[in-house]
Amino acid sequence: MIQLHEVEIQAGEMRVGPIDLRIEQPAYVIVCGPTGSGKTTLVETLAGLRKQRRGQIVLGGVDVTRMRPADRDIGYVPQDSVLFESMTIRQNLAFGLNARGVGRGDQQRIVEFLAHRLEIERLLHRKPYGLSGGERKRVAIGRAIATAPDFLLLDEPFSALDPPTRHSMRQLILDLQLETNCTVVQVSHHEEDINALADVVVRMQAGKILETVSRGDFDAVSPCEHRETKLRIVNLT
Numbered sequence: 341m342i343q344l345h346e347v348e349i350q351a352g353e354m355r356v357g358p359i360d361l362r363i364e365q366p367a368y369v370i371v372c373g374p375t376g377s378g379k380t381t382l383v384e385t386l387a388g389l390r391k392q393r394r395g396q397i398v399l400g401g402v403d404v405t406r407m408r409p410a411d412r413d414i415g416y417v418p419q420d421s422v423l424f425e426s427m428t429i430r431q432n433l434a435f436g437l438n439a440r441g442v443g444r445g446d447q448q449r450i451v452e453f454l455a456h457r458l459e460i461e462r463l464l465h466r467k468p469y470g471l472s473g474g475e476r477k478r479v480a481i482g483r484a485i486a487t488a489p490d491f492l493l494l495d496e497p498f499s500a501l502d503p504p505t506r507h508s509m510r511q512l513i514l515d516l517q518l519e520t521n522c523t524v525v526q527v528s529h530h531e532e533d534i535n536a537l538a539d540v541v542v543r544m545q546a547g548k549i550l551e552t553v554s555r556g557d558f559d560a561v562s563p564c565e566h567r568e569t570k571l572r573i574v575n576l577t
């Protein structure tokens with residue numbers, strides 16, 4: 341369960357919140373809304389990167405309100421997908437594993453698996469310089485999911501990608517979410533993302549949640565039916 345209770349953040353001149361939210365896990369949550377409505381601020385706050393003025397955040401039963409970002413069970417892909425430029429792609433993917441003291445053998449096994457799954461094996465020896473936008477996104481996503489977090493935060497992960505790459509990335513993320521059962525919170529402006537991915541849509545406006553539309557309980561249906569059901573339900577929004 342994602343639970344936010346009266347969360348407030350000061351973002352420059354703008355007050356984001358109070359935000360109250362309850363979302364059952366696992367879910368694919370899309371946060372949408374006009375530019376400047378507070379979507380990134382909300383996601384950064386979940387990641388622990390923004391100081392809250394007040395309120396409480398509970399993720400999967402754990403009160404993370406005062407927890408450091410590294411101690412939250414979260415993978416985060418920021419809007420600009422910043423990579424560690426001095427490290428190889430292999431080292432980028434292994435970063436979180438290394439920080440958690442995972443042994444060399446296990447690190448190697450996980451990195452090879454991720455590289456295969458994300459189709460970036462041929463990039464492992466390279467440094468980020470010169471990677472395409474789509475390749476960077478794949479590495480950033482791989483780095484975020486390497487530690488198998490229960491929560492994956494994606495801030496406009498498909499921006500600046502061409503339509504075919506957007507389509508394949510969307511499919512990849514959906515498959516990963518269904519495979520790992522993690523909860524994804526994704527910022528998106530795009531109707532196709534809502535149609536293809538969302539179990540829950542959180543609409544923000546002027547720093548507040550305007551509405552939360554839930555797509556119901558999909559536990560009993562197959563992944564394929566899952567997507568079709570989502571498509572039907574989005575017409576209600």
Ligand SMILES: Nc1ncnc2c1ncn2[C@@H]1O[C@H](COP(=O)(O)OP(=O)(O)OP(=O)(O)O)[C@@H](O)[C@H]1O
Binds near residue numbers: 373
């Ligand atoms: N550090 C900051 N200093 C000043 N203003 C800030 C800061 N962070 C956020 N803001 C302001 O808070 C508001 C919300 O920003 P935020 O990035 O969360 O919006 P958003 O909904 O993600 O927008 P977009 O869709 O354009 O990415 C904006 O008006 C922004 O300028």
